[in-house]
Structures are given as C-alpha cells and as structure tokens.
Amino acid sequence: MELFRLGIHELNEMLSRGEVTSSEITESVLGRIDAVEDRIRAYVTVTKDNAREMSKSADKAISSGNRDPLAGIPLAIKDNMCTRGIKTTCSSRMLKDFVPPYESTVTSKLLQSGYVLSGKTNLDEFAMGSSTENSAFHTTRNPWDIDRIPGGSSGGSAAAVAADECIAALGSDTGGSIRQPAALCGVVGLKPTYGRVSRYGLVAFASSLDQIGPITKNVRDSAILLNIISGKDVKDSTSAPIEAPDFTSVLGHEIKGLRIGVPREYFIEGMDKEVDLAVKTAINNLESLGAIPVEVSLPHTGYAVATYYVLATSEASSNLARYDGVKYGFRAVGKDLLDMYMKTRAEGFGPEVKRRIMLGAYTLSSGYYDAYYKKAQQVRTLIKGDFDKAFKKADVIVTPTSPTPAFKLGEKTDDPLQMYLADIFTISVNLAGVPGISVPCGFTSSGLPVGLQIIGRHFDEQTILKAAYAYEQSSQWTGRRPSL
Amino acid sequence: MDRKEAVPVRYEAVIGLEVHAQMLTDTKIFCGCSTTFGSDPNTQTCPVCIGMPGVLPVLNSRALEFAVRTGLATNCSISSYSRFARKNYFYPDLPKGYQISQFEHPICEHGFIDIDVDGQSKRIGITRIHMEEDAGKNIHDGAGSYSLVDLNRTGVPLMEIVSEPDLRGPKEASEYMKKLRAILRYLGVCDGNMEQGSLRCDANVSVRPAGQKEFGTRAEIKNINSFRFVEKAIEYEIKRQIRIVSGGGKVIQETRLWDSGTGITESMRSKEEAHDYRYFPEPDLVPIIPEDSWIEGIRSSLPELPDQKISRFVSEMGLPKYDASLIAEERQLADWFEEAVRAGGQPKSVSNWIMGDLMRFLNEDNRSVSECPVKPGQLADMLKLVDMGTISGKIAKTVFEEMYRTGKAPDTIVKEKGLVQISDSSEIEKAIDDILSKSPNEVERFRGGDEKLLGFFVGQVMKTMKGKANPQLLNDILKKKLAAVD
Incomplete structure (x- = not known):
C-alpha cells in the first residue's frame, strides 16, 4: 500500500491498531518526495533527518499509548512559520539562512501532539503573491499540470498535499493564500476566523488579516488539524478568548434546511465558464442534500481588492521594516548606515515585496493617510457589514474560490493587477475576518481542479466544515490524485 | 517734543514640556524580560523585544496601571478607548523598525498640575499621557567602522507626559519638572533619575512680544539630561530666540540639541528634515477599553x-x-x-x-x-x-x-x-570668675560700654567648660557679674 496517499484520519486509525508505524509512514512520504519533488519543487527545506528522528519518538509514544490524532503523522509547514533550529526563510533572500531561536505557537502545538515535520514549503516571498512565482528560490509546479502554477502564496503546501509529498500541511491566508492554492491543486484548504489560531511565530505579512490554517486531502483532516491548532494564546493578543469546539463532531450531520447564500456579485461576467459551471453544479448538489439556496448581496465586493491592497501593504510596509541588515538575515555592505540599509533592502527583497512596501509606505504617509489608509478602513467596515447582513439570510455563503483554474507559469508575472485579481473571491473573507473553506468541486475539461468556497459566520467553522463534508461525501472529487 | 519714545519690546517665552518617564515595572512593556538597569549588553532580551520575525507584543498590565495611576494623580481623564500605534522609522537601536507608541488614542488626556511660582499657585495643563516602548542604545566604539547595539533597554515601558504650552519661563519649567517628578516618585511609577535617563525632558520653546496672542515659531530642545540643565537649556534658548527676533530675524522651526558641555543648543534637524513617522494603529494589539470599576480601584489606592x-x-x-x-x-x-x-x-x-x-x-x-x-x-x-x-x-x-x-x-x-549640660550655678560661677580675672582689659572695656564683648566672655567660659554650660544660666550669671562693681 502507498502510505503517502492516505490522510491523517486513516493513518491515525492504522497507527492506533498497530498496523503501521510512523517510521514506515515517514519513509513512504520521504520516498515520495524523492520520487516527485524535482518535478514539483514544493519544499524549500526537506527535513529528512528530523523527520526520521521525530517518527522514532512518535513510535515510542504510540506504543506507550499516545493516540493523539497527529502522533506520528508527517506534515509540511509553510516556510513562514518559525520552527526552532530549522531554517525559516519566507522564501526570501532576506531570510535565506535565518534559523529561528523559538518555536511558533502552532508548531509547538503540533510538537506536543507528536507530529513529524517533513519539511518547510515554498511560498511567494513573505506570502505576497498568488502563484508562488514570487519565491526567491524556485517556482513550485501544479501537480495536475507542471506547466501551471499551484496558486499562492501557500503554493508549496498545497502542491505538497496534492502530490502526496506529505499527509497534510499548514498554510497561511492573508487574502486567499490557503484557499486559492487549495482550489487550484484540488485539495481542501481552510482559513479559520481571524483570532481562532494564534499568529505567534507566523512571520507577519499583514497582521490584521493573516491567519494560519490547514491544507489537507479531505475535510475531516482539516477539522482534525484545526482542533489541534486553534485556541486562545497568551502570546497573541489578537487571538480570541473563545473556546474551540471539537470541529470533527459535526461531520456527517445532515445539512437539511441549511440556507446557502449565493452572492450575486460573485457570479460575474468574464468568469471562467467551466469554473462557473462546476460551482453551480455543486450548489445544485448541495440543494439535493436538503440545503436551501438563497440569493444574497455583498454590495461592496467591488471595492474589496483595492481596500485589501491598501490595508495589507500598509501593514506590510511596517512589518517588513525589521529586515534592515542590523540584527539577522541578509546584510549588504554599505559605505555608511543609510547605504547599508538601502542596499540590504534593495538586494534582499524581490520586486513584488518592494512594490508592496512602497505602496504601503505611500498610503501611510502624511497627507495620504486619510485618503487611503483611513478610507480603506472605513470600506473594510462596510464589507464586514455586508457579511453581517448576508448572514441574517443565510447560514453559509458559497462562491467560487478562484475565478479561473490554475494558470500557466509566467502568464501573469508581468501584470501585477491581473495577478491581484486572482484573489478577488477570497479577499473579502479576510477583510471581514470570517472563516472560509475551499473544497474540490470538479475539474475542467483539461483536467484542472476547481474549488468551491464556503464562507461562514465569525467563529462558526463548524457549519462550513459540516457543509463541506456533506458535499465532499456526496461528490466524487476528493481522493482524485494527479498522475505523477 | 511729542515724538513718541521707541519703547524696547519685551518678550515673553512660551514653553511646553514633553517628559519621558521610565516606568518602574519589573518587566518590559510587551514581553517578560527584566528591566534591570546596568546588566551586560543584550542579556535582558528575548525574541519579542529584539524583533525576531513572527513575534507579537503582549501588553504588560502593570504598565497600563502605572499610566492610569499617573493620569489620575495629574487630574487627567482616562480614555474609555485607547489604542497603540506604530511609529515607523529606521534606526539600529529600534529592532522592529517601528516603535510601539500611542498616537490618536492616548490613555490619559486633559489633566493639570499646580506649581508654585513666587508664592503664587499656577495651573499647568497636561495635554496627554501615553505609553510607549523605549528603544535600545547604540554604542559607538570609536573604531569608526562599526557601532554596537545594546537592546537591554528596548521595550522598557515609558510614559510620555505632554504639557500644554502654559509655562512662561525657565523657572516655571523647572518647578513643573520638580512637581511632576515628585508626583511620579510618590506614585512609585518612576524613580525620576534624569542623570540615569529614567526621566527625560524635551522642551518646546518659543518667544513672542509680551501681549501678543499668537505663538512664535517654536524650537524643540532635546537631550536635556540633568535636572539642573532644564533651566539652563531653556534660558539659553529663550535668549537665542529673543536675539534673533529683536534683530529682525525669524526663528526657524527645528529640533535642537542641548550641549551641556558648552551650555548652548545646536540645530539637529529642520522641519523639512523631520521624519514622517507614518503612524497607524498597531494591529498586533487590541484596543484598551478600561472598566470604570478598575479605574476607581486605582483611584482609591492612590497615595x-x-x-x-x-x-x-x-x-x-x-x-x-x-x-x-x-x-x-x-x-x-x-x-x-x-x-x-x-x-x-x-x-x-x-x-x-x-x-x-x-x-x-x-x-x-x-x-x-x-x-x-x-x-x-x-x-x-x-x-x-x-x-x-x-x-x-x-x-x-x-x-x-x-x-x-x-x-x-x-x-x-x-x-x-559626658555631654550632659551643666546647670550647677556654682560651677558656672567659678568658671566665669576665672575668665574675668584673666581678662581685666576686656572687663574694663565692657564696662566702658563695649557690650559686644559679652560674646567673647561667653565663648571663653564655654571653652573652659567644653561647651556644656547651660547657656541661659551662663548668660544670666555673666551679665550679673559684669554689671557688679568690685
């Protein structure tokens, strides 16, 4: 049996029954990486030795009774979450050799549950991008078509899951960076409610929007991972003091009577016809399961991308100020302090990061602050209000995750605006702070995956997981794998 | 001769102070590191205060309490909604590239303290008090090619206490500083040590013709690093500005550095060179919405x-x-x-x-x-x-x-x-007799009217009695003896 093909839940049951060891699973995954990684390039760092050691201690723990759902399971972590003693690069030249002296809260929780780290995955530099082409190191390929991008910024994590180079992965989502690559790679990606998962140790891109979440082979695995990583963290003031329920408990509950909101603003002209069809078919599917489609409106949708690019870049311009060559990371030689600063940042950051820093510094500068940053905050409030209103009529909102399937490498790299529009359906969710999940809902005629996005109320991941699970069980998409 | 005499213009100084007070908390404002002063460089640090990628600040509730305590003691209102903001600028002693401070929503506003000016009480307005983190320290070793950075002080909690431009002279400014320092020390929120830098003061100084309502152009004086320099630095700056204005010149808006060695202020940067700090609300910290009962609890515990x-x-x-x-x-x-x-x-x-x-x-x-x-x-x-x-x-x-x-x-x-006072009159009498008999000339002169010599006799007697004679008794007996004619 090809163990690397399996999900968390199945492997946990096999481990519990003693049918398999973590070492076997880990070797299977490492073997898979050896076999396909040179085509996919999902990882920045494969932590083979670590993984083997961790699997050995996991086996010990399992044999002495550890039944934690993640014990002994090889997971890949997006390379913007700090792992103590293991390079955390953010796919940036700036942090190429940066080894964190501390562990992020999410990976601490994974360590406690006995996971096995298979490696750190590639991303758009500092999570800025929608294709993983902005990595300073290499471009990750879409396992369904290696001439295409895997989406981004968590493209490495999504591709690793889709190519079975790990059992599951963590990504981070600021404007769609979990859901969009999950959709484009045909896997499940969940962005939790802002505040559900601690951001401590996640290298910040835009603090008020960033959120860590799972990328998995099926919905149940997302619920299992979310169980482990969520909860209030004293190290993150923005993590919510709200107790997390058992997210697996609702899986399998029927969705009869569930009101699914279909926002008219999300089914727009110019959208890919096959995506449109797949999503509409999925909605019919949900209806046949007893859900009730209702039309809702999110009237400020048209402003979301602009609002996002003002707020996210403003925060980013400040968050990335610390990479100045003084304390850690890349430093260029300069003739004086200012020269050192300028050269370090000119050489250490890639073009998209610099573009966003400049944009953000501009929108925060005196004289422009009110016109851009402040205005964008006001629009953000309106967008939140849109969701609040829509959720009075609907229990969940369904949309396409991405307006198109995976595009070709290099297709949009010369046109940042076109690239920004790749997140048009996911960005509002971050601005509103609500949770969203992308679940596979079909394939285009050329065999590219399409994702259905299900959006929920604040801190109501349970309902979107329930709906996603019901859909997944009734459909035939989950479990399909690219041939590699 | 009706021609009006040209009256020399009198000038009035207008001064506002921005005081930075290091709070006496045990730990830093956004992490658990110790605030101990004088440790080896970079030993009081952690990933949070040195600005490692991915770290997040968590507000020290003690620092918040100290700020509120200070606000209440200076008659401020405590904001029902307060927020931190990021002040962005690049400097090696600022590891995150921004300082977490407060901008639009400070914790305290609209207070005052009363100071004593020539026996009169004068009320000085407090515009605001806000919390912020201290920066580290750059150490320039003289070698020239590099500097060292010590981040022990990074993240030590500060309060910035901003006064209204209500002060009218160097003396008032130093009285205000003294009063403020006394209050801070009473509250136990700051040790008030200017020399060690735990209390720092920047002065905004301008001058205007007496009677004029509008303010003149102000200069900000930084680096006033000792209590005795508050008056001196401001005094110098006022004179400098009056000299410029009375000579027909214009004061330019700028930041000036006080040099205690030379006793003058020197231009540091002009308004045009001033930083654009690109303040915006700190997204890593949630707004502070203090409960009334909590504030009242602090008020009732004020000394x-x-x-x-x-x-x-x-x-x-x-x-x-x-x-x-x-x-x-x-x-x-x-x-x-x-x-x-x-x-x-x-x-x-x-x-x-x-x-x-x-x-x-x-x-x-x-x-x-x-x-x-x-x-x-x-x-x-x-x-x-x-x-x-x-x-x-x-x-x-x-x-x-x-x-x-x-x-x-x-x-x-x-x-x-054996310092017990001798009140035995016979013993004192004996000593007096002894001195008087040894000083016939002085006795003669005294009786001749030179009464100042009384002190001389007292001194002599005290000397022989090792200072222990009851002074009242000594005086009485001595006067009696000198008055008597042998």
Missing part, C-alpha cells in the same frame, strides 16, 4: 500626593509653606518627618533639623533619606533632651552628628561622651 501633604503640614502641623514644600517633595522624607513628629518631635523643630543638618549630611554622603542612619524616633528623643535642658542646642549638634555617624541613641551618646 496622599505632595499638594495634599503640603497643605496638611501647614494647616495641621503649623509648618511654614516653605518648609512643607521642601519636605513634601520626597515621599520618604515626608514619611520620615511625620514619624519623627509622631514620636513626639515638635514639627517646626523636626523640620529645622531635617532642612539643616540632616539634609546636609545626606547630601554630603550622597545618601537618600531611606539610607539615613538616624531614625526619626532618635531625632525626637534628642529634641526631648534639649527641651528638658539635658543638653543645649549647641551640644545637640554634636549629638546629632554622632547619631548620624554611629546610629546610636541620643541618650547613649550624651552619657558616653
């Missing part, structure tokens, strides 16, 4: 403040205002004073001793009152010995010094040293 103490010392203890103000400046000193009074010391006598020998000795030894070897009760005991006539006031000075040096009780010292 008696200097002003309240001064008026109580005046009204209840009969101290002159001058004495009361001096003693109330330091909480420990005021406590010492009150303890001595409780132990039976007469308030004015205690105050005299405090303002005299006690302060002199402490200053000489650079000691604080809490390190004073003389206990308040001992001073009270000594004063009793004076009142009972056991020792004279003059001997008391010797006793006090001995108490200070040895910490012994006054009666022990009096016994050990």
Whole structure:
C-alpha cells in the first residue's frame, strides 16, 4: 500500500491498531518526495533527518499509548512559520539562512501532539503573491499540470498535499493564500476566523488579516488539524478568548434546511465558464442534500481588492521594516548606515515585496493617510457589514474560490493587477475576518481542479466544515490524485 | 517734543514640556524580560523585544496601571478607548523598525498640575499621557567602522507626559519638572533619575512680544539630561530666540540639541528634515477599553500626593509653606518627618533639623533619606533632651552628628561622651570668675560700654567648660557679674 496517499484520519486509525508505524509512514512520504519533488519543487527545506528522528519518538509514544490524532503523522509547514533550529526563510533572500531561536505557537502545538515535520514549503516571498512565482528560490509546479502554477502564496503546501509529498500541511491566508492554492491543486484548504489560531511565530505579512490554517486531502483532516491548532494564546493578543469546539463532531450531520447564500456579485461576467459551471453544479448538489439556496448581496465586493491592497501593504510596509541588515538575515555592505540599509533592502527583497512596501509606505504617509489608509478602513467596515447582513439570510455563503483554474507559469508575472485579481473571491473573507473553506468541486475539461468556497459566520467553522463534508461525501472529487 | 519714545519690546517665552518617564515595572512593556538597569549588553532580551520575525507584543498590565495611576494623580481623564500605534522609522537601536507608541488614542488626556511660582499657585495643563516602548542604545566604539547595539533597554515601558504650552519661563519649567517628578516618585511609577535617563525632558520653546496672542515659531530642545540643565537649556534658548527676533530675524522651526558641555543648543534637524513617522494603529494589539470599576480601584489606592501633604503640614502641623514644600517633595522624607513628629518631635523643630543638618549630611554622603542612619524616633528623643535642658542646642549638634555617624541613641551618646549640660550655678560661677580675672582689659572695656564683648566672655567660659554650660544660666550669671562693681 502507498502510505503517502492516505490522510491523517486513516493513518491515525492504522497507527492506533498497530498496523503501521510512523517510521514506515515517514519513509513512504520521504520516498515520495524523492520520487516527485524535482518535478514539483514544493519544499524549500526537506527535513529528512528530523523527520526520521521525530517518527522514532512518535513510535515510542504510540506504543506507550499516545493516540493523539497527529502522533506520528508527517506534515509540511509553510516556510513562514518559525520552527526552532530549522531554517525559516519566507522564501526570501532576506531570510535565506535565518534559523529561528523559538518555536511558533502552532508548531509547538503540533510538537506536543507528536507530529513529524517533513519539511518547510515554498511560498511567494513573505506570502505576497498568488502563484508562488514570487519565491526567491524556485517556482513550485501544479501537480495536475507542471506547466501551471499551484496558486499562492501557500503554493508549496498545497502542491505538497496534492502530490502526496506529505499527509497534510499548514498554510497561511492573508487574502486567499490557503484557499486559492487549495482550489487550484484540488485539495481542501481552510482559513479559520481571524483570532481562532494564534499568529505567534507566523512571520507577519499583514497582521490584521493573516491567519494560519490547514491544507489537507479531505475535510475531516482539516477539522482534525484545526482542533489541534486553534485556541486562545497568551502570546497573541489578537487571538480570541473563545473556546474551540471539537470541529470533527459535526461531520456527517445532515445539512437539511441549511440556507446557502449565493452572492450575486460573485457570479460575474468574464468568469471562467467551466469554473462557473462546476460551482453551480455543486450548489445544485448541495440543494439535493436538503440545503436551501438563497440569493444574497455583498454590495461592496467591488471595492474589496483595492481596500485589501491598501490595508495589507500598509501593514506590510511596517512589518517588513525589521529586515534592515542590523540584527539577522541578509546584510549588504554599505559605505555608511543609510547605504547599508538601502542596499540590504534593495538586494534582499524581490520586486513584488518592494512594490508592496512602497505602496504601503505611500498610503501611510502624511497627507495620504486619510485618503487611503483611513478610507480603506472605513470600506473594510462596510464589507464586514455586508457579511453581517448576508448572514441574517443565510447560514453559509458559497462562491467560487478562484475565478479561473490554475494558470500557466509566467502568464501573469508581468501584470501585477491581473495577478491581484486572482484573489478577488477570497479577499473579502479576510477583510471581514470570517472563516472560509475551499473544497474540490470538479475539474475542467483539461483536467484542472476547481474549488468551491464556503464562507461562514465569525467563529462558526463548524457549519462550513459540516457543509463541506456533506458535499465532499456526496461528490466524487476528493481522493482524485494527479498522475505523477 | 511729542515724538513718541521707541519703547524696547519685551518678550515673553512660551514653553511646553514633553517628559519621558521610565516606568518602574519589573518587566518590559510587551514581553517578560527584566528591566534591570546596568546588566551586560543584550542579556535582558528575548525574541519579542529584539524583533525576531513572527513575534507579537503582549501588553504588560502593570504598565497600563502605572499610566492610569499617573493620569489620575495629574487630574487627567482616562480614555474609555485607547489604542497603540506604530511609529515607523529606521534606526539600529529600534529592532522592529517601528516603535510601539500611542498616537490618536492616548490613555490619559486633559489633566493639570499646580506649581508654585513666587508664592503664587499656577495651573499647568497636561495635554496627554501615553505609553510607549523605549528603544535600545547604540554604542559607538570609536573604531569608526562599526557601532554596537545594546537592546537591554528596548521595550522598557515609558510614559510620555505632554504639557500644554502654559509655562512662561525657565523657572516655571523647572518647578513643573520638580512637581511632576515628585508626583511620579510618590506614585512609585518612576524613580525620576534624569542623570540615569529614567526621566527625560524635551522642551518646546518659543518667544513672542509680551501681549501678543499668537505663538512664535517654536524650537524643540532635546537631550536635556540633568535636572539642573532644564533651566539652563531653556534660558539659553529663550535668549537665542529673543536675539534673533529683536534683530529682525525669524526663528526657524527645528529640533535642537542641548550641549551641556558648552551650555548652548545646536540645530539637529529642520522641519523639512523631520521624519514622517507614518503612524497607524498597531494591529498586533487590541484596543484598551478600561472598566470604570478598575479605574476607581486605582483611584482609591492612590497615595496622599505632595499638594495634599503640603497643605496638611501647614494647616495641621503649623509648618511654614516653605518648609512643607521642601519636605513634601520626597515621599520618604515626608514619611520620615511625620514619624519623627509622631514620636513626639515638635514639627517646626523636626523640620529645622531635617532642612539643616540632616539634609546636609545626606547630601554630603550622597545618601537618600531611606539610607539615613538616624531614625526619626532618635531625632525626637534628642529634641526631648534639649527641651528638658539635658543638653543645649549647641551640644545637640554634636549629638546629632554622632547619631548620624554611629546610629546610636541620643541618650547613649550624651552619657558616653559626658555631654550632659551643666546647670550647677556654682560651677558656672567659678568658671566665669576665672575668665574675668584673666581678662581685666576686656572687663574694663565692657564696662566702658563695649557690650559686644559679652560674646567673647561667653565663648571663653564655654571653652573652659567644653561647651556644656547651660547657656541661659551662663548668660544670666555673666551679665550679673559684669554689671557688679568690685
């Protein structure tokens, strides 16, 4: 049996029954990486030795009774979450050799549950991008078509899951960076409610929007991972003091009577016809399961991308100020302090990061602050209000995750605006702070995956997981794998 | 001759102070690192305060409490909604590339403190008090090719206390600083040490013709790093500006550095070179929405403040205002004073001793009152010995010094040293007779009207009696003897 093909839940049951060891699973995954990684390039760092050691201690723990759902399971972590003693690069030249002296809260929780780290995955530099082409190191390929991008910024994590180079992965989502690559790679990606998962140790891109979440082979695995990583963290003031329920408990509950909101603003002209069809078919599917489609409106949708690019870049311009060559990371030689600063940042950051820093510094500068940053905050409030209103009529909102399937490498790299529009359906969710999940809902005629996005109320991941699970069980998409 | 005489223009200074006070919390404002001063470089640091990728700040609730305490003690209103903001600029001692401070929504606003100006009370407005983190320290080693950075101080909590431009001269500014410092020390929120940098002061100074309503162009004076320079730096800057304006020139808006070595201020950067700090709300910290009950709890725990103490010392203890103000400046000193009074010391006598020998000795030894070897009760005991006539006031000075040096009780010292006052009139009479017989010329002159010589005789007698003669008795007997004709 090809163990690397399996999900968390199945492997946990096999481990519990003693049918398999973590070492076997880990070797299977490492073997898979050896076999396909040179085509996919999902990882920045494969932590083979670590993984083997961790699997050995996991086996010990399992044999002495550890039944934690993640014990002994090889997971890949997006390379913007700090792992103590293991390079955390953010796919940036700036942090190429940066080894964190501390562990992020999410990976601490994974360590406690006995996971096995298979490696750190590639991303758009500092999570800025929608294709993983902005990595300073290499471009990750879409396992369904290696001439295409895997989406981004968590493209490495999504591709690793889709190519079975790990059992599951963590990504981070600021404007769609979990859901969009999950959709484009045909896997499940969940962005939790802002505040559900601690951001401590996640290298910040835009603090008020960033959120860590799972990328998995099926919905149940997302619920299992979310169980482990969520909860209030004293190290993150923005993590919510709200107790997390058992997210697996609702899986399998029927969705009869569930009101699914279909926002008219999300089914727009110019959208890919096959995506449109797949999503509409999925909605019919949900209806046949007893859900009730209702039309809702999110009237400020048209402003979301602009609002996002003002707020996210403003925060980013400040968050990335610390990479100045003084304390850690890349430093260029300069003739004086200012020269050192300028050269370090000119050489250490890639073009998209610099573009966003400049944009953000501009929108925060005196004289422009009110016109851009402040205005964008006001629009953000309106967008939140849109969701609040829509959720009075609907229990969940369904949309396409991405307006198109995976595009070709290099297709949009010369046109940042076109690239920004790749997140048009996911960005509002971050601005509103609500949770969203992308679940596979079909394939285009050329065999590219399409994702259905299900959006929920604040801190109501349970309902979107329930709906996603019901859909997944009734459909035939989950479990399909690219041939590699 | 109706021609109007050209009246020389009189100028008035307008001053506002921005005071940075390091809070006396045990740990830093956004992490658990110690705030201990003087440790080895970079030993009081952690990933959070050195700005590692991915770290997040968590507000030290003690720092918030200290800021609120200060706000309440300076009659501020406590904001029902307060937020941190990021102040963005690049500097090696600022590891995140921004300082977490407050901008639009400070924790305290609209307060005041009263200061004493030539016996008159004057109210100085407090615009705002906000919290922020301190930066680290760059160490330029002289080698030229590099500098070192010490981040121990990074993240130490500060309060910035901004006054209204209500101060009108250097003296008022230093009175304001003194008062503010006293309040901070009373509250236990800052040790007020300007030399060590735990209290820092920037002054916004402008001048205008007396009577003019509009403010002149101001200069901001930085680096006033000692208490005695507050007045000097401002005085210099006022003179400089008056010289410019009265010469027909214009003051330019700029930041100037006080140089204590040369005693002048020098331009550091102009308005055009001023930073654009790109303030925006700190997204890593949630807004502060304090509960009324919490604020009231802090209000009720405030100690008696200097002003309240001064008026109580005046009204209840009969101290002159001058004495009361001096003693109330330091909480420990005021406590010492009150303890001595409780132990039976007469308030004015205690105050005299405090303002005299006690302060002199402490200053000489650079000691604080809490390190004073003389206990308040001992001073009270000594004063009793004076009142009972056991020792004279003059001997008391010797006793006090001995108490200070040895910490012994006054009666022990009096016994050990044999300092008991001699009130035996026959013994004093004997000594007087002895001196008078040895000084026939002086006696002659005294009787001839040179009454100043009385002091001479007193001195001589005291000398032979080792100062122990009861001075009243000595005086009486001496006068009688000199008046009598042999």
